[in-house]
Amino acid sequence: MKLYSMPSSGNSYKVRLLLALLGRNAEILDVEYQTDALDRAKADGRLPFGKAPVLELDDGRLLPESDAILCFLGAGTDFVPTDPYVHAQMLSWMFWEQNQHEGTVAVRAALSFYPQRRHLATPERMAELLTSGHANLQIMENRLADHDWLAGDNMTLADICLYGYTHTAGERGGFDMSRFPGINHWIQRISALPGYKGLNE
Known part of the structure; x- marks a missing residue:
């Protein structure tokens, strides 16, 4: 492939x-x-x-x-739940990531990270994205404060999906990740997995 x-x-x-x-x-x-x-x-x-x-x-x-x-x-791996409800719960998080999370957390990071987009990073736009991004991160925190994973009791594709932009939200997007201890512990769990590779590896 x-x-x-x-x-x-x-x-x-x-x-x-x-x-x-x-x-x-x-x-x-x-x-x-x-x-x-x-x-x-x-x-x-x-x-x-x-x-x-x-x-x-x-x-x-x-x-x-x-x-x-x-x-x-x-498909066919342990990252995809066999229980129909948990499977649908996984997909819910994945749909939400593309529809809500990426449009705030990833966009704010992109406006800061890519020189070609910085002209779009007006103070008003960045402030709006900071507020809405924190709100979306809080939705994740509400789940991860008392659960190890986003869907069901085991890691699923939803965790991999949301990890992509969440783990750099503080560094690249300027979000205050100290607000989200559940997310931070979740990030640590994923980065400690066998076979894990970081963004720049």
């Missing part, structure tokens, strides 16, 4: 993390934001939705969207 991956992106990272935790190999093709490699991948039709990550299967089929790739790679 090949993974077209944006090295700095939490969406691409969550796929690399799952591959590492599963001990599965894929050829990683870096297509960083605003690079010739990204332009070539788009021109060659390797990014059906115009962005990374995209998983290219051995038979050439292309699978875009990070959470769809997680579901594909996670």
